Amino acid sequence: MRRSLRPSTRLALAVAAVAVTAATPAAQAQDDWDVTWSNGFKVENKEKGFALKFGGRLMADYTFADADETLGALEDGFELRRARLFFSGTVYERIEFKAQYDFAGGAAAAKDLYVGLLFDPATLRFGHYKEYFSLEELTSSKYITFLERSLPVEAFAPSRNSGVGVHGATGETLNWGVGAFYDADDFGESVSEDDYNVTGRIGWRPIYQDDGDTLLHLGFGASLRERGGSMRFRARPEAHLAPRFVDTGNFAGDGATVLGGEVAGVFGPFWFASEYMQAATDAPTVGDPTFGGYYVQAGWFLTGESRAFDAAEGAFARNKPAANFGKGGGAWEIALRYSHLDLTDAGVRGGEQDDFTV
Numbered sequence: 001m002r003r004s005l006r007p008s009t010r011l012a013l014a015v016a017a018v019a020v021t022a023a024t025p026a027a028q029a030q031d032d033w034d035v036t037w038s039n040g041f042k043v044e045n046k047e048k049g050f051a052l053k054f055g056g057r058l059m060a061d062y063t064f065a066d067a068d069e070t071l072g073a074l075e076d077g078f079e080l081r082r083a084r085l086f087f088s089g090t091v092y093e094r095i096e097f098k099a100q101y102d103f104a105g106g107a108a109a110a111k112d113l114y115v116g117l118l119f120d121p122a123t124l125r126f127g128h129y130k131e132y133f134s135l136e137e138l139t140s141s142k143y144i145t146f147l148e149r150s151l152p153v154e155a156f157a158p159s160r161n162s163g164v165g166v167h168g169a170t171g172e173t174l175n176w177g178v179g180a181f182y183d184a185d186d187f188g189e190s191v192s193e194d195d196y197n198v199t200g201r202i203g204w205r206p207i208y209q210d211d212g213d214t215l216l217h218l219g220f221g222a223s224l225r226e227r228g229g230s231m232r233f234r235a236r237p238e239a240h241l242a243p244r245f246v247d248t249g250n251f252a253g254d255g256a257t258v259l260g261g262e263v264a265g266v267f268g269p270f271w272f273a274s275e276y277m278q279a280a281t282d283a284p285t286v287g288d289p290t291f292g293g294y295y296v297q298a299g300w301f302l303t304g305e306s307r308a309f310d311a312a313e314g315a316f317a318r319n320k321p322a323a324n325f326g327k328g329g330g331a332w333e334i335a336l337r338y339s340h341l342d343l344t345d346a347g348v349r350g351g352e353q354d355d356f357t358v
Contacts, residue, residue, distance in 0.1 A: 039318065040086075049093035056085040057142055059104075063241040077241045080104040082141060084111065094118050096125075109186040111160065122168035125179075128188035131158045132167060132177030132201040133221040135262045135275060136295075138315040143308075145299055145333070146357050148238045151341035152293030155235040155246075156258050156277040158197055158223055162188050165199075172208040175314035177201055183225075194228030203262070203314030212266065213306040219262030219314060226255045231281060233291055233343055238355050246343050248291075248350035253283030264309075264316075271307040272298040273316075287346025297357075299335035 034044045040055025059082040065074035086100035096116040101108045114127025130138060136149050137157035148154075158181070165179020178200035182190035190196075201221035208215045225231075234247035256279045264273035276294040283289065299307065303322060310317035321331035337357040343350025 050089065050091060052087070052089035054085075054087055056083075058083050059141070061147065061240060063239060065239075065242065071245065074242060079241060081147075081240060086112070088112075090118065096123065098129075105186075107186075110188040113188055121170060122166050124164070124166050126164050128160055128162045128184060130160050131163075131181055131197060131199040131223065132165060132179060133157050133199050133223050133258075134201075134260055134277075135203075135217070135219055135264060135273060135315060138201075138313065139317075140315075143316050143318055145297065145335045146238065146337060148236070148240055150275075150295035150297070150337065150339040151235045151238065151246075151353060151355055152275065152277045152295060152339065155233050155291070155293060155341055155343070156260070156279055158183075158199060158225075158258075160184070161197065162190055163196075169312040169314075172212070172311035173205050175203045175312060183227075192228050194226065197223050197225045199223040201260075201314070205311065207265075208311065212309045212311065213268060215266045215309055217262065217264040217309070217314070219260075219264075221260040221262070223258040224255070225258065227253060229254065231256060231283065233279060233350065235341055235353070237353065238339070238357055246341055246351035246353045248343050248348050251283060251348055252285045253281050256281040266307050266309060268306055269301040269304055270298070271300075272296070283348075286348050289345035289348045291341075291343050291345060291348075291350070293339065293341035295337060295339035297335065297337035297339075299333050302332045302334065303329060305331050305333075 032045050032047060036042050040053050043052045061079050061081045063077045065076055067074040081104060082102055083104040084100055084102045086098060088098035090096050096118055098112045098114055100112040102111050110128055112129050114125050114129045116123050116125035134153055134157040136153045137159060161181035162184040163179055163181030165177060167177030169175040181197045183195035184190045201219060203217060203219040205215050205217050229252060230250050231253040232248055232250050234244045236242050236244050258279045260275055260277040262275050274296045278290060278292040280290045281288055305319055305322055308317040308319050319331060323329060339355045342352045344352055
């Protein structure tokens with residue numbers, strides 16, 4: 001059976017093809033191209049303004065579960081949590097692209113599939129990528145501290161959808177982004193023109209010193225969601241193989257306004273982060289319920305590193321050990337998180353949950 005590529009896939013592959021085609025003549029002059037490793041293979045021609053990168057990630061989880069009888073039996077298990085490959089880059093210094101797929105679920109699910117136009121000081125981006133909402137959601141799964149993101153982030157953060165947005169930054173002190181997105185599936189496709197989001201976020205760092213080893217971050221995000229008559233909020237207990245204990249189920253509603261506040265800090269080897277989120281629904285048949293949740297987390301690097309922060313993205317970034325494991329002791333950290341989620345209000349009884357993670 002023949003299947004055509006989805007439009008977002010064709011767009012990303014077309015830009016990739018342009019990059020490779022344009023690079024071919026220049027590649028004949030070997031001195032113009034540099035091949036390096038920078039958290040992935042990187043091929044650059046700085047004179048022409050090309051930078052191409054190939055990489056991926058593999059994450060595997062073992063789960064050993066024990067539950068109270070009221071929750072029912074939970075199974076031990078193993079899964080490939082993420083198995084991704086990506087190809088990204090910039091063309092002539094003005095066009096960005098990325099194509100990233102995840103094979104962990106048994107199919108090539110689309111993650112990032114986008115192209116963008118690079119201006120100064122903003123980027124205009126089209127395709128399938130993360131909406132501008134939530135510090136923890138916008139921090140890559142490679143760089144989050146715990147195995148899974150917190151309860152309110154899973155329940156309320158929109159994550160990846162298909163649309164258009166613009167984002168930028170001013171030095172290390174300010175970052176922002178706003179966009180309009182269709183609610184899309186794992187292949188970047190939206191099947192309803194009535195399900196869309198308008199989402200924006202701003203981050204400000206009144207303190208940013210020593211290349212981010214000392215900083216204080218404040219952020220605010222909002223997502224206005226229109227729905228064609230049905231909504232749902234739910235979350236797993238910060239373990240991906242576990243069932244969802246809190247779940248509103250589908251209920252009649254025309255949309256919701258989701259707000260989120262952020263605060264985070266890095267002070268040498270100590271760091272902390274916290275977010276509060278609230279979803280006020282437009283669902284008069286069930287009494288317009290409002291749901292909410294928050295998390296507080298903190299960590300300490302026993303080996304002296306500071307948690308890295310990407311000021312341009314307004315999110316935590318890749319940490320590098322002061323001494324590589326094997327030649328040295330590597331980087332070691334202790335961390336604690338408490339999160340709370342309440343999905344019960346008015347005529348909806350989705351449940352309430354508290355999680356502790358160490």
